Amino acid sequence: MPKKPAVSVVIPVYNVEATLPRCLDSLLAQTFTDWEAVCINDGSPDGSAAILEKYAASDARFRVIDKKNAGVSAARNDGVAAARGEYVMYLDSDDFIHPQTLQIAHFLARSCNAEIVSFRHDRRLYRALRRAGRGAGEIAPDMRVYDPSRVRFKKTDNLLGHATEKSHSLGFWRVRHCYPVMHLMRTELARGVCFPTDIKISEDFPWWSDILLRRPRAVITRLPLYYYIPNPSSALGGADCVRVFENVARAITRAYDMYASAADRAQMRTWSREFLWPFVIIMMRAARGISDPARLAAARAVVREMLGRGVFDNPASMRACKYLRRIREFVK
Numbered sequence: 001m002p003k004k005p006a007v008s009v010v011i012p013v014y015n016v017e018a019t020l021p022r023c024l025d026s027l028l029a030q031t032f033t034d035w036e037a038v039c040i041n042d043g044s045p046d047g048s049a050a051i052l053e054k055y056a057a058s059d060a061r062f063r064v065i066d067k068k069n070a071g072v073s074a075a076r077n078d079g080v081a082a083a084r085g086e087y088v089m090y091l092d093s094d095d096f097i098h099p100q101t102l103q104i105a106h107f108l109a110r111s112c113n114a115e116i117v118s119f120r121h122d123r124r125l126y127r128a129l130r131r132a133g134r135g136a137g138e139i140a141p142d143m144r145v146y147d148p149s150r151v152r153f154k155k156t157d158n159l160l161g162h163a164t165e166k167s168h169s170l171g172f173w174r175v176r177h178c179y180p181v182m183h184l185m186r187t188e189l190a191r192g193v194c195f196p197t198d199i200k201i202s203e204d205f206p207w208w209s210d211i212l213l214r215r216p217r218a219v220i221t222r223l224p225l226y227y228y229i230p231n232p233s234s235a236l237g238g239a240d241c242v243r244v245f246e247n248v249a250r251a252i253t254r255a256y257d258m259y260a261s262a263a264d265r266a267q268m269r270t271w272s273r274e275f276l277w278p279f280v281i282i283m284m285r286a287a288r289g290i291s292d293p294a295r296l297a298a299a300r301a302v303v304r305e306m307l308g309r310g311v312f313d314n315p316a317s318m319r320a321c322k323y324l325r326r327i328r329e330f331v332k
Helices: 020-028 048-058 072-082 101-112 123-132 187-191 204-213 241-262 265-288 293-308 318-330
Strands: 007-013 035-042 062-067 087-090 116-121 154-156 183-186 218-227
Touching (some): 035 072, 072 087, 101 116, 101 183, 241 293, 293 318
Parallel strands (some): 007 035, 007 087, 035 062, 116 218
Antiparallel strands (some): 116 183, 154 218
């Protein structure tokens, strides 16, 4: 029986033949070699399957699981279920990672007995790509070499107190947004929190909310170890207003029910301020863009039901108060 790897990297794959080799090559370049890549071919109709077969044939650390297309959430859930490592990391197939990502994250996890290690993406690369609209190969990412023993980090048992959906939130040790990527976590933690397969946009919101509610022992580092590539055809970027509204409303309701039943007052207050209301704003912006009368009436009914069950109680800022007034006007 083959030795179990220390880290399993779960990679959902769908129609990414142009970027997949770069993603997989970044794993081959890792200074930490005790890993496996669990590649979930989610029914890709392009050449992605052939690329995966090529890598698996040349390196046994690449494992390929072929399945009928069911979406990224199902692919991630299947990947974690098949993972053999003590730790797991999600990696999107149009992104790639720094050569020391696994080395540094694994070192911090083991030395601090952490259940989750959170790091950052290269913001300079991301912003440059958004401005230039060019391929990642034309703009050099930050590839400096780090000494893992000298990396600055923050240990906490209250990751919720450091996490936010706000892009411009103050605080040095901040973990921003609900990205499934940019974390190394114990496999048992990842297996305990599945991605909702009935939510196609913002499915990571209830997933990340659940992770935070469990108060895992966490380590935060500010190192830019992940290269997140802007994707204009992403689920949120390419969806119409109705689809955005329906999915985000479902994600909000799912996460709210979780916190209403299990969170203490301090957790609810922090989560509402840092996560709930930023997503409420996304939902209401989408609602205002719905032009079809029948769809608009249905959206009003959904918001009215959410209002009645207390989702929008206790707005956490002046901006939230403004949107609460808009919500009440919207449902009239």
